[in-house]
Amino acid sequence: MERYIAIDNVCAWPNLTAMPDGTLAVAIYNQPVHGHWHGDVEVWASTDDGRLWQKRGTAAVGEPPGNRMDVSAGCASNGDLIVISSGFSPALAPGTCDPDFDFRSKFLDARVCRSADGGRTWEQADTVALPGEDDAWCIPFGDIAEGPHGLVSPFYSGTADGSRNTAWFLRSEDDGRTWGDGSIIAADDFNETEILHGHGALAGGVPYAHGCAYAAVRLR
Numbered sequence: 516m517e518r519y520i521a522i523d524n525v526c527a528w529p530n531l532t533a534m535p536d537g538t539l540a541v542a543i544y545n546q547p548v549h550g551h552w553h554g555d556v557e558v559w560a561s562t563d564d565g566r567l568w569q570k571r572g573t574a575a576v577g578e579p580p581g582n583r584m585d586v587s588a589g590c591a592s593n594g595d596l597i598v599i600s601s602g603f604s605p606a607l608a609p610g611t612c613d614p615d616f617d618f619r620s621k622f623l624d625a626r627v628c629r630s631a632d633g634g635r636t637w638e639q640a641d642t643v644a645l646p647g648e649d650d651a652w653c654i655p656f657g658d659i660a661e662g663p664h665g666l667v668s669p670f671y672s673g674t675a676d677g678s679r680n681t682a683w684f685l686r687s688e689d690d691g692r693t694w695g696d697g698s699i700i701a702a703d704d705f706n707e708t709e710i711l712h713g714h715g716a717l718a719g720g721v722p723y724a725h726g727c728a729y730a731a732v733r734l735r
Contacts, residue, residue: 517566519565519566519567521541521559521561521565521568522541522543522559522568524547525543525544525545525546525547526544526546526547526548526549526550527543527544527545528543528544528584528585528586529541529542529543530542530543530586530587530588530598530657530658532588532589532590532596532658534560534590534594534596534633535590535594536633537562538560538561538562538633539560539561539562539564539565540558540559540560540571540588540596540633540634541558541559541560541561541568542556542557542558542574542586542588542598542600543556543557543558543559544556544582544583544584544585544586545557546582546609550582550584550603550606551606551607551611551613551616552582552606552607552608552609552610552611553577553579553580553581553582553606553607553608553609554577554582554583554584554606554609555573555574555575555576555577555582555583556573556574556575556577556583556584556586556598556600556628557570557572557573557574558570558571558572558573558574558596558598558630558634559571559634560633560634571633571634571635572630572634572635572636572637573637574586574598574600574628574630574634574637575598575600575602575626575628575637575639577602577606578604578623580604580605580606581602581603581604581605581606581621581623582602582603582604582606583600583601583602583623583626584600584601584602584603585600585601585602585654585655585656586598586599586600586655586656587599587655587656587657587658587659587668587669587670588658588659589658589659589660589661589666589668590659590661591629591666591690591691592661592666592690593690595629595630595631595690595691596629596630596633596634597627597628597629597659597666597691598628598629598630599625599626599627599628599643599655599659599668599694600625600626600628600655601622601623601624601625601626601652601653601654601655602622602623603620603621603622603623604620604621604623605620605621622651622652622654622673624641624643624652625641625643625653625654625655625670625694626639626640626641626643627639627640627641627642627643627691627692627693627694629691629692640692640693642692642693642694643655643670643685643693643694643695644685644693644694644695645672646670646672646681646683646685646695646697647672647681647683647697649674650672650673650674650681651673651674651675652672652673653670653671653672653673653683653685654670654671654672654706655668655669655670656669656670656671656706656707656708657669657707657708657709657710658709658710659691660710664686664688665686665687665688665689665690666686666687666690666691667684667685667686667687667710668684668685668687668694669682669683669684669685669700669708669709669710669730670682670683670684670685670697670708671683671705671706671707671708679702679703679704680703680704680705680706681699681701681702681703681705682699682700682701682702682705682706682707682708682730682732683697683698683699683700684697684698684700684730685697686698700730700732701730701732704734705732705733705734706732706733706734707732707733708730708731708732708733709730709731710729710730711729711730711731
């Protein structure tokens with residue numbers, strides 16, 4: 516086992532994607548705190564199997580006074596890198612300590628960020644539809660995967676009063692440019708979700724080209 520400090524002084528919440536050319540790309544939150552500070556989602560890349568990493572670009576810029584932090588990420592079928600990012604506003608200025616600060620005052624809409632050059636330059640669009648009728652927000656979290664009818668990504672949503680969270684698959688039928696048509700994975704008290712691929716069955720109502728997906732879901 517080899518161990519490296521890939522990117523110093525960040526909280527990160529890294530989401531790793533293997534690119535078609537063998538490059539490893541990782542989307543990270545670029546501040547060393549649990550979301551309280553203004554920050555961005557950066558993409559770093561490694562061309563030596565993860566030993567050394569260099570910053571490629573910024574997928575989602577945190578709009579002051581808010582930030583961009585939570586992500587789902589993966590490749591489109593044409594090889595483009597996709598990062599979907601949400602965040603909170605307002606956030607504290609970097610370096611600020613306020614034990615009473617509530618950074619969950621406003622959830623920002625999920626933003627679709629797309630790069631055709633391995634994470635160096637990005638185009639952004641707010642093209643994620645809220646999955647449930649009573650939902651006030653939805654947060655991307657996990658890996659984007661390809662199925663027989665397009666791309667899927669895990670999200671979780673919540674009501675304005677924060678009384679429940681529901682975990683979802685959202686679909687894209689245009690190779691990751693717009694997202695909607697949700698299927699519930701687990702309702703009312705579930706949030707962050709990771710997809711595991713299996714064979715020969717269905718999970719969350721979503722078939723996969725090489726079998727199935729199993730969803731590991733965090734309880735609130």
